[in-house]
Amino acid sequence: MTTAGSTTDRADDRSRVEERPASAAPLLELRGITKRFGAVQALTDVDLVVPAGQVTALVGDNGAGKSVLIKCIAGIHHPDGGQIYWEGRPVHLRTPRDAAALGIETVYQDLALCDNLDIVQNMFLGREKTRYTLLDEENMELSARETLSSLSVTTVRSIRQPVASLSGGQRQAVAIARAVLWNSKLVIMDEPTAALGVAQTRMVLDLVRRLAQRGLGVIIISHNMNDVFEVADRIAILHLGHLVATGPISEFDRETVVDYMAFGRSERRKRNSEPTVAEQ
Amino acid sequence: MSQIDDDRLVTDAEVEEGATDFSALPVPAELVADSLPAYARAWFARLRAGETGKLPVLVGLLIIAVIFQTLNSKFLTAGNLVNLLVQGAVYMLLAMAEVYVLLLGEIDLSAGFVAGIGGVVCAELVKTDTGWPWWAAVAAALGVCAVIGLFQGTIITRFGLPSFVVTLAGLLGFQGVMLRIIGTGGTLPIQDKVINDLANANLTATASWIVMAGIVAAFCAVTWLRDARRRKSGLVAPPASFTFVKIAAAIGAGVIVVLICNRDRGVLAPIRGVPWVILIVLGVLTAWTLVLGRTKLGRYIYAIGGNAEAARRAGVSLPGIRTIAFMLASFTAGIAGIIYASRLRSVSTNLDGGTLVLYAVAAAVIGGTSLFGGRGKPIDAVLGGIVIAAIDNGMGLQGFSAASKFIVTAIVLIAAVTIDSLARRGTTTRR
Numbered sequence: 001m002t003t004a005g006s007t008t009d010r011a012d013d014r015s016r017v018e019e020r021p022a023s024a025a026p027l028l029e030l031r032g033i034t035k036r037f038g039a040v041q042a043l044t045d046v047d048l049v050v051p052a053g054q055v056t057a058l059v060g061d062n063g064a065g066k067s068v069l070i071k072c073i074a075g076i077h078h079p080d081g082g083q084i085y086w087e088g089r090p091v092h093l094r095t096p097r098d099a100a101a102l103g104i105e106t107v108y109q110d111l112a113l114c115d116n117l118d119i120v121q122n123m124f125l126g127r128e129k130t131r132y133t134l135l136d137e138e139n140m141e142l143s144a145r146e147t148l149s150s151l152s153v154t155t156v157r158s159i160r161q162p163v164a165s166l167s168g169g170q171r172q173a174v175a176i177a178r179a180v181l182w183n184s185k186l187v188i189m190d191e192p193t194a195a196l197g198v199a200q201t202r203m204v205l206d207l208v209r210r211l212a213q214r215g216l217g218v219i220i221i222s223h224n225m226n227d228v229f230e231v232a233d234r235i236a237i238l239h240l241g242h243l244v245a246t247g248p249i250s251e252f253d254r255e256t257v258v259d260y261m262a263f264g265r266s267e268r269r270k271r272n273s274e275p276t277v278a279e280q
Numbered sequence: 281m282s283q284i285d286d287d288r289l290v291t292d293a294e295v296e297e298g299a300t301d302f303s304a305l306p307v308p309a310e311l312v313a314d315s316l317p318a319y320a321r322a323w324f325a326r327l328r329a330g331e332t333g334k335l336p337v338l339v340g341l342l343i344i345a346v347i348f349q350t351l352n353s354k355f356l357t358a359g360n361l362v363n364l365l366v367q368g369a370v371y372m373l374l375a376m377a378e379v380y381v382l383l384l385g386e387i388d389l390s391a392g393f394v395a396g397i398g399g400v401v402c403a404e405l406v407k408t409d410t411g412w413p414w415w416a417a418v419a420a421a422l423g424v425c426a427v428i429g430l431f432q433g434t435i436i437t438r439f440g441l442p443s444f445v446v447t448l449a450g451l452l453g454f455q456g457v458m459l460r461i462i463g464t465g466g467t468l469p470i471q472d473k474v475i476n477d478l479a480n481a482n483l484t485a486t487a488s489w490i491v492m493a494g495i496v497a498a499f500c501a502v503t504w505l506r507d508a509r510r511r512k513s514g515l516v517a518p519p520a521s522f523t524f525v526k527i528a529a530a531i532g533a534g535v536i537v538v539l540i541c542n543r544d545r546g547v548l549a550p551i552r553g554v555p556w557v558i559l560i561v562l563g564v565l566t567a568w569t570l571v572l573g574r575t576k577l578g579r580y581i582y583a584i585g586g587n588a589e590a591a592r593r594a595g596v597s598l599p600g601i602r603t604i605a606f607m608l609a610s611f612t613a614g615i616a617g618i619i620y621a622s623r624l625r626s627v628s629t630n631l632d633g634g635t636l637v638l639y640a641v642a643a644a645v646i647g648g649t650s651l652f653g654g655r656g657k658p659i660d661a662v663l664g665g666i667v668i669a670a671i672d673n674g675m676g677l678q679g680f681s682a683a684s685k686f687i688v689t690a691i692v693l694i695a696a697v698t699i700d701s702l703a704r705r706g707t708t709t710r711r
Binding site: 096097108110112113114115116117121125126127128130133134135137138141142158159160 | 509510513515516570574575576579582583585586587589590591593594595596654655
């Protein structure tokens with residue numbers, strides 16, 4: 001698997017965050033995020049840094065709080081405590097629209113596409129371009145085509161075909177393309193490869209890498225360790241609402257990650273520095 | 281990676297990249313064809329894949345015409361064909377009203393009696409002792425209907441009630457209101473000439489040619505300019521030869537309609553010319569096609585019918601759009617009601633809004649509108665309305681009873697949805 005050789009010259013994430021020179025502010029930073037639902041403590045004091053141009057994998061067992069955490073970032077849930085910083089500035093995300101206004105887009109697991117509409121119509125749903133109150137189909141079609149080709153999504157026969165006639169991987173590609181159409185800076189993906197075959201998973205993971213190369217921040221939730229180690233630059237592991245480990249992917253291997261997911265700690269982590277978050 | 285995995289990879293990759301995979305999928309023919317023969321091939325591929333489009337209803341019309349013509353040679357005479365279109369106008373308009381709510385996956389059972397209210401309000405206001413001008417009466421009637429739709433739509437969306445129940449209450453309630461307004465006489469006659477002309481008057485023969493030429497020219501110009509502009513900017517566009525076919529078909533249809541309408545169909549005095557009501561139906565068809573196809577409102581109605589949750593997440597206001605759809609449906613029902621009243625030159629307590637609305641839903645479904653939402657167009661309603669009117673008219677010519685008419689209409693309705701459902705079985709389309 002990967003080796004830990006390159007990690008020595010990297011500064012500790014947390015210390016870098018503490019200094020935080022304005023120019024080097026990370027795209028998104030969570031500090032002490034806490035969320036309760038009644039008696040259930042869903043998230044406890046979560047600190048997370050999501051840099052631009054990198055893929056951050058968010059992993060954890062069922063009920064670890066992954067979905068709650070991304071919903072806090074997407075503006076659907078409101079944290080009870082803690083602060084979210086966007087490009088170094090503290091922000092309050094009250095609605096999904098607030099998040100979208102900052103450039104945060106979410107690709108949901110069920111994709112949220114309308115089968116009866118075509119690719120262009122789905123990509124612009126809710127944000128149609130108009131001219132004299134009529135829909136400006138030509139303008140939208142050109143933008144959609146440009147975005148799809150910039151992401152090298154070329155397998156669709158026609159961007160005017162209904163989404164119902166697309167394969168699972170193509171549908172995922174359309175959902176991702178819709179998220180980046182709006183000059184978004186952070187794309188959150190919930191299990192993007194969960195229902196896909198081998199080749200389609202390949203296509204979607206390539207797409208995820210391309211987003212990072214374009215300088216976008218990407219948060220990807222996945223249960224599939226192959227995918228995580230293939231696509232992610234960084235990993236953040238949740239266990240029962242605590243962020244138990246985070247760092248460059250090269251500091252981890254599969255066994256370590258599984259240990260963290262299952263028990264909240266690992267004896268096998270390659271780096272010798274102290275664990276990122278209190279395990280005691 | 282194991283040998284098995286390798287095999288799987290190759291297979292999936294072929295599926296992903298191979299064009300063969302898509303030939304069976306219901307991709308609209310004009311998207312993948314660059315010449316007329318290619319278009320025809322794509323169209324047949326689509327047909328085999330279950331996207332039958334307008335074919336069943338057109339074939340059905342042909343069969344109905346052949347059957348009734350063999351039974352009674354009067355069926356295909358100019359006089360009867362025009363009569364059939366005028367009779368069918370109310371069904372077509374009411375069916376276009378239903379399309380708005382059917383697209384959402386809802387239903388409006390009250391449309392028939394909302395139409396009745398529209399007719400009654402209009403008749404009351406043009407009475408000699410009220411004395412409103414015809415246009416004010418029409419506007420008021422349509423306004424009342426729109427408010428009724430707004431009211432029902434608000435109840436349905438704000439309280440989350442099923443439209444079936446709310447509009448069933450509307451069916452009962454507005455029947456009561458209509459009977460109350462008509463009062464003891466049982467009939468409310470209309471004296472206003474313009475209102476009566478709406479469904480009964482014709483353009484002169486010359487005016488028919490001029491108006492139809494204008495409509496066809498406008499259609500051709502819009503079609504040609506749009507397709508040419510799309511081809512020029514390299515967008516998805518049909519081949520030029522197909523645009524020519526569309527334009528030729530429009531010109532042909534216009535000429536045939538005017539030729540039929542301009543034949544003398546009078547019994548005592550000569551009657552000729554295109555009936556006003558055909559132009560009214562064409563106008564409503566054009567307006568609603570534009571609203572549903574080219575505006576945000578229309579796009580959102582389709583989106584909600586296809587996947588309401590996706591529309592909600594995209595920021596579409598579901599209650600707002602649903603309410604407007606119910607309002608537009610009742611508004612359109614109001615137009616149908618005024619045409620109904622105009623044709624009878626009166627509104628009476630005999631107006632059967634229950635049967636009317638069920639015929640309207642049947643017409644929309646026969647034309648190809650889905651009851652589950654997300655699929656259908658105003659033109660479906662018009663074609664379905666013609667089918668219903670043709671059955672009604674043809675069986676009337678043969679002297680069949682109302683009982684037989686109902687039974688035959690039922691059989692056609694079941695046949696239409698069965699053909700649609702069988703054709704779609706096994707395709708990737710989910711509805």
